[in-house]
Amino acid sequence: MKDILVADRVSKRFRRNPDRYATLKELLIRRLRAKRVADEWFWALKDVSFRLQRGCSIGIIGHNGAGKSTLLRLLCGLGRPTTGNIQCMAGVGSLLELGGGFQPELSGRENLMTAGILSGLRKKQVEALQEDIVAFAELEAFIDQPVRTYSSGMYLRLAFASAIRMNHDILVIDEVLAVGDHRFQTKCIDQLKEFRRAGKTLVLTSHDLEQVRSLCDEVIVLEEGAIAYRGDPENAVHYYHELMRQRTEKRAAETSSAEGLPHEPSETRQGERLGTFEAAMEQVLLLTDTNERAATWKTGDRLTVDIHYRRLPNVQDVAILLGIYTETNVKCFETALPSARDLFGPLSETGILRCVLSGLWLHPGRYYVNLGFYPTDWSYTYDYHWQMHPFWIVSDEPVDRFQSVSGPLAVHPLWSRL
Amino acid sequence: MTPPALPSLSERSSFDSMLPNSSKLLYSIDLILHLSRRNFLLRYRGSLLGVLWSLLVPFSQLLVLVFVFGKVLPLQIEGYPAFVFTALLPWNWFSYCLSSAGALFIGNRDLMRIPTFDPMILVVVDVLVNLTLFILFLPILLLILLLYDRPFTPVIVTLPVILSIQAMLVIGFSLIVATCNVFYRDVQYIVSVGLMLLFYLTPVFYAVKNLDHSYQWMFYLNPMAVLIDSYRSILYWGYPPPWIHLAAVGAVSLLLLWAAQRFYRKRLPDMIDLL
Numbered sequence: 001m002k003d004i005l006v007a008d009r010v011s012k013r014f015r016r017n018p019d020r021y022a023t024l025k026e027l028l029i030r031r032l033r034a035k036r037v038a039d040e041w042f043w044a045l046k047d048v049s050f051r052l053q054r055g056c057s058i059g060i061i062g063h064n065g066a067g068k069s070t071l072l073r074l075l076c077g078l079g080r081p082t083t084g085n086i087q088c089m090a091g092v093g094s095l096l097e098l099g100g101g102f103q104p105e106l107s108g109r110e111n112l113m114t115a116g117i118l119s120g121l122r123k124k125q126v127e128a129l130q131e132d133i134v135a136f137a138e139l140e141a142f143i144d145q146p147v148r149t150y151s152s153g154m155y156l157r158l159a160f161a162s163a164i165r166m167n168h169d170i171l172v173i174d175e176v177l178a179v180g181d182h183r184f185q186t187k188c189i190d191q192l193k194e195f196r197r198a199g200k201t202l203v204l205t206s207h208d209l210e211q212v213r214s215l216c217d218e219v220i221v222l223e224e225g226a227i228a229y230r231g232d233p234e235n236a237v238h239y240y241h242e243l244m245r246q247r248t249e250k251r252a253a254e255t256s257s258a259e260g261l262p263h264e265p266s267e268t269r270q271g272e273r274l275g276t277f278e279a280a281m282e283q284v285l286l287l288t289d290t291n292e293r294a295a296t297w298k299t300g301d302r303l304t305v306d307i308h309y310r311r312l313p314n315v316q317d318v319a320i321l322l323g324i325y326t327e328t329n330v331k332c333f334e335t336a337l338p339s340a341r342d343l344f345g346p347l348s349e350t351g352i353l354r355c356v357l358s359g360l361w362l363h364p365g366r367y368y369v370n371l372g373f374y375p376t377d378w379s380y381t382y383d384y385h386w387q388m389h390p391f392w393i394v395s396d397e398p399v400d401r402f403q404s405v406s407g408p409l410a411v412h413p414l415w416s417r418l
Numbered sequence: 419m420t421p422p423a424l425p426s427l428s429e430r431s432s433f434d435s436m437l438p439n440s441s442k443l444l445y446s447i448d449l450i451l452h453l454s455r456r457n458f459l460l461r462y463r464g465s466l467l468g469v470l471w472s473l474l475v476p477f478s479q480l481l482v483l484v485f486v487f488g489k490v491l492p493l494q495i496e497g498y499p500a501f502v503f504t505a506l507l508p509w510n511w512f513s514y515c516l517s518s519a520g521a522l523f524i525g526n527r528d529l530m531r532i533p534t535f536d537p538m539i540l541v542v543v544d545v546l547v548n549l550t551l552f553i554l555f556l557p558i559l560l561l562i563l564l565l566y567d568r569p570f571t572p573v574i575v576t577l578p579v580i581l582s583i584q585a586m587l588v589i590g591f592s593l594i595v596a597t598c599n600v601f602y603r604d605v606q607y608i609v610s611v612g613l614m615l616l617f618y619l620t621p622v623f624y625a626v627k628n629l630d631h632s633y634q635w636m637f638y639l640n641p642m643a644v645l646i647d648s649y650r651s652i653l654y655w656g657y658p659p660p661w662i663h664l665a666a667v668g669a670v671s672l673l674l675l676w677a678a679q680r681f682y683r684k685r686l687p688d689m690i691d692l693l
Binding site for chain 1: 441444445448449451452453456459460528529531532534535602603604605608687690691
């Protein structure tokens with residue numbers, strides 16, 4: 001099949017200090033002082049090449065600053081590669097920043113028209129598509145209101161709907177599927193799958209590796225601007241995890257030699273613990289309804305997790321992951337808190353964070369609470385507790401002799417004949 | 419190792435060029451009209467007097483000038499309000515465009531980031547929107563000319579020629595200002611000071627021919643002075659415009675537009691990186 005998107009040895013260089021000479025005045029002053037600041041450049045992308053065939057979808061993963069966004073922007077034609085070139089044989093739609101170009105004062109309809117025309121459609125074509133887009137975004141009642149009155153969910157729905165419904169052959173999506181309510185998110189994913197079935201091409205980045213896995217035929221792992229790995233999603237995700245672990249270890253070695261750690265001068269792993277401990281969970285308590293420590297819970301009971309943490313002064317914010325896993329490491333549930341500071345306000349240096357899980361609808365067995373503290377860009381790990389906090393679920397229900405159940409979820413199947 | 423430099427093919431318009439020319443033109447018209455409409459809507463949304471505001475400004479300017487140079491320092495020009503107003507409208511077109519030019523690129527970051535969008539469109543739209551204001555004023559201007567008994571002659575049909583020359587001039591200047599302002603944010607302040615000074619050096623509220631001959635050459639170097647002289651010739655005096663000077667300004671404007679466009683194209687990738 002024919003290639004639809006070709007990147008040939010693409011490199012991109014940026015100035016590290018871009019606000020140098022922001023005004024003519026400063027330019028003059030610096031010239032007069034005759035002190036020339038050496039240009040500091042860094043390569044955001046190094047020699048990236050790939051070919052994408054029509055109908056293939058590609059995911060790009062990598063930690064923050066690995067060059068994902070730069071690459072996507074270049075693919076969309078925003079800016080030129082410093083060397084190398086990009087060839088694109090079809091119209092590209094992009095969702096780089098949701099709602100970029102929306103004017104808060106104008107109505108949804110006006111903004112839709114702007115987005116449509118800017119994406120290369122004639123006015124008539126946009127008018128023809130308009131109702132469909134509005135219906136997809138479920139905004140029929142609000143489309144003539146100014147966008148500034150929209151809730152953030154409505155805003156995102158409009159932006160997503162307008163990007164995906166404009167009939168481009170290639171859609172470039174940067175990190176936007178993690179937004180909106182769950183139902184709409186599912187709708188968007190379905191729409192993207194539909195888009196792929198229609199033989200169109202998707203290029204996307206996401207922090208949600210599950211999404212990348214389900215939407216892409218191929219995944220590129222970027223590391224410091226270069227392609228570190230390219231292959232099927234499964235292996236790429238493994239590779240990415242491995243990369244992230246290496247980064248964490250490196251970082252841990254650096255910080256522990258740089259400054260006295262608050263406790264436990266650990267190289268890297270401590271049994272089942274991993275991280276740099278710049279923000280550390282010193283003690284994790286699993287509590288019952290009556291706030292007592294326990295080792296067993298009944299199906300449906302409430303579980304309270306208290307995290308006693310300590311952070312270094314330079315750590316202003318942490319992202320928190322809290323999940324329940326079976327013994328065989330099957331995820332039963334996980335919650336990710338992208339910013340503790342947003343939720344709790346500025347964090348004291350030591351303190352206790354509490355998470356209450358109102359009902360453990362799990363089958364009897366041994367489970368673990370796995371917890372992680374991360375920098376807010378999730379680029380490495382402050383502290384991760386893997387299988388360190390076990391608990392048991394017990395049940396006093398009689399064993400059902402007619403059926404056997406498996407899987408972690410306790411839903412009490414009840415059969416009857418009507 | 420630095421990869422070897424290859425000729426880059428990823429210009430913004432790599433896809434556009436595949437469209438036939440006619441539909442590309444129609445598309446551009448749609449785009450420009452829509453953006454102008456949007457610009458208008460935004461400008462007057464939420465203001466009580468709406469479009470009246472832009473009517474009030476020239477009228478108050480006119481009143482002040484008429485008071486100062488009619489009563490305080492009388493210039494003894496016949497039909498002075500009509501004389502001033504013929505020059506004030508084109509001057510305002512020029513000065514509104516240039517004073518808003520600096521913000522065009524840096525203030526529309528989200529549009530600049532749209533792959534297929536050519537930011538130069540923003541300049542064209544801005545010039546057109548301000549031209550529309552000018553045209554909205556034309557009936558009022560004609561009314562004032564009638565009130566003061568100015569002669570109407572067929573030379574008035576040359577108005578579109580003068581308007582087009584001014585449009586080229588304004589687009590050229592605006593493009594340069596908008597581009598420079600992305601790199602040096604104080605360009606727009608320098609421009610606004612320059613505009614203020616140029617207002618006094620352009621015969622808006624006075625007439626060049628009353629001036630000592632040894633200074634008159636100065637005005638031939640100022641394209642706005644020549645343009646305003648032309649507007650005045652056809653509207654206020656009923657004479658044909660000073661063709662030779664006008665042609666020279668036309669040539670200069672064309673050259674400026676070409677140079678501005680080259681400059682802009684050259685800096686465009688840098689601008690997009692910077693924004």
